[in-house]
Amino acid sequence: MPKVVQINMDSPLYQKERELRNKVLLRPIGIPDFGWEMNDSKSWHFVALEQGKLIGCVLLLPLDIKNKKGQLMQMAVEHTWQGKGIGKLLVGSLLSFARKAGLEEIEIHSRAEVTSFYEQLGFQTIGEEFKEVGIKHRYMSLQL
Numbered sequence: 001m002p003k004v005v006q007i008n009m010d011s012p013l014y015q016k017e018r019e020l021r022n023k024v025l026l027r028p029i030g031i032p033d034f035g036w037e038m039n040d041s042k043s044w045h046f047v048a049l050e051q052g053k054l055i056g057c058v059l060l061l062p063l064d065i066k067n068k069k070g071q072l073m074q075m076a077v078e079h080t081w082q083g084k085g086i087g088k089l090l091v092g093s094l095l096s097f098a099r100k101a102g103l104e105e106i107e108i109h110s111r112a113e114v115t116s117f118y119e120q121l122g123f124q125t126i127g128e129e130f131k132e133v134g135i136k137h138r139y140m141s142l143q144l
């Protein structure tokens with residue numbers, strides 16, 4: 001059974017996380033490798049592991065100085081593991097951490113085609129579609 005652990009940028013798993021994000025999120029839409037890491041040093045990092053192999057990741061970026069609001073971002077799951085509950089496991093771990101850390105709201109800029117995944121986890125869609133990195137997205141939010 002896969003498990004989720006929190007890592008920092010000094011962890012050897014961080015490089016594997018970066019590679020997964022490049023492979024799953026950036027390369028398919030033409031963004032250069034490592035082209036979306038501007039918030040890595042400010043974010044909490046969570047990775048899903050199966051027998052020591054990194055199979056998924058997600059970041060939580062604090063959005064205010066009091067850490068009351070955060071943004072879930074850069075979630076990626078290995079293609080062979082997609083549809084097997086890894087995303088749900090990652091989001092659940094992130095939300096559990098956020099609650100313990102005292103955050104009150106989590107927002108997402110969700111790719112439009114996956115908003116139903118986040119809705120199943122309690123997130124609400126807010127406003128109209130918008131384009132980010134050339135892809136249709138929706139704002140979503142969850143009050144903790």
